[in-house]
Amino acid sequence: MSVLTPNSSTLLVLGGTGEGRRLAGVLVGRPALRVVSSLAGRVKAPSLPAGEVRIGGFGGTAGLAQWLRDNRVDAVVDATHPFAARITAHAVRACAATATPLLVLSRPGWTAGPGDLWHWVRSLDEAAGLLPELGRRVFLTTGRQDLAAFADLDLWFLVRSVDPPQPPVPRHSEVLLARGPFSVDGERDLLERHRIDVLVTKDSGGIMTAAKLIAARDARIPVVVQRRPPLPSGPGVEQVETVEDAVAWVRQLLQV
Template sequence: MRRVLILGGTAEARALAAELVADPGVRVVSSLAGRVTNPRLPVGEVREGGFGGPEGLAAWLVAEGVDAVVDATHPFAARMTASAAVASASTGVPLLVLRRPGWQEGPGDAWQRVGSLGDAADLLTEPARVFLTTGRRSLPVFSGLAGVWLLARSVDPPESPVPANVHVLLDRGPYTVDGELALIREHRLDVLVTKDSGGQLTTAKLTAARRLGLPVIMVNRPPLPVGVRLVDTVAAAVEWVHG
């Protein structure tokens, strides 16, 4: 039986687990970082928590007799992807990275792409009401900006204390265009700051921004480790595992 580790936490990881669990010749373990309260769990065997860096992951791969690793983590989970690449190289266990395609600017969009969260914060130099959807851990980067009010949306609450100029909205996608339009109008938001996560669960905010003429500051994805193999569909990942 072929043993496969899926580094998960995304919709693509759950879909891949469902495909592979149905194959009696494959044993699947999905690993979740454990940073989200009440995560959506994939089918099959699940482990939660970190491995202890690349050395810990490498040791786990060897101890568990893993034959292949699919990194289907969030496109911005750069540390986990880097650990997977190092562990794969040191153990010889093949690694595939599954990433959904990023978002592309279209007619009517007013995007400005930047390389980091810090670069995004640097652009907020004038009084602004910001729709911030970059995750709770990024909030300190944007706190304390003069004249900037933040509507920060995340699945779980950020660590306290939350600055006075921040309103936290706890919510989980998928979202609707009508809902995003209403939210932007209710809070009189005038700029959207987000990360190029890709996928369909949260695209409604981009459609709403386009319709309202809202500028978007889009944080680009971190680069992948050199030499890793990349696919952008679950079907391609299934084919790789079976190959």
């Protein structure tokens, strides 16, 4: 348990990722440091980080800025998903409005290697337009909220997500509820069992869900990859790619 004093610092971690949980696990318990992890609440049974947790939105930029003031937050680490562009934009503006230092912890994206048959796209609408040229049986791993672009395609989809997907969903589809990490052998079996001939994913990065890319490479299956949204910039915003660098930033800034 942290020992808080009148000179204690408060850190807000915008989490929901493995990196956010690891960061909280390292920092919780340091003397004179209060660590609050905030989760969006979009997953019914999220994996909770160590320490204090709040679940739910802030009410946009203004709501987040007010929360920072009310809780006397000294620094914010945005460790949200690389595609959570809205909360990152809110964090940039709220931290600028309150002069709160902000660090964006964004894990490296994936890089195609020898044997990969990747097709990069800017949006899921672009991915949907490309699919009929690549295959008929699609493994769709873009999350439960982003299926509308594929709803009217005359293709078959295996849709994998943690929670049941939000409609509209593809007309010809099977839903597989599962949470990573996934193994390469398991992904190979999945592709073969469902006769998958094209994979659609987002450039989430990390090792939790990278096994599908190896399995697709081995099976010579094309992969459609949505590029990440650009990270917003703002005064006082810094960026790192590893939890270790984020810990070092917090320790140096807050002297904990």
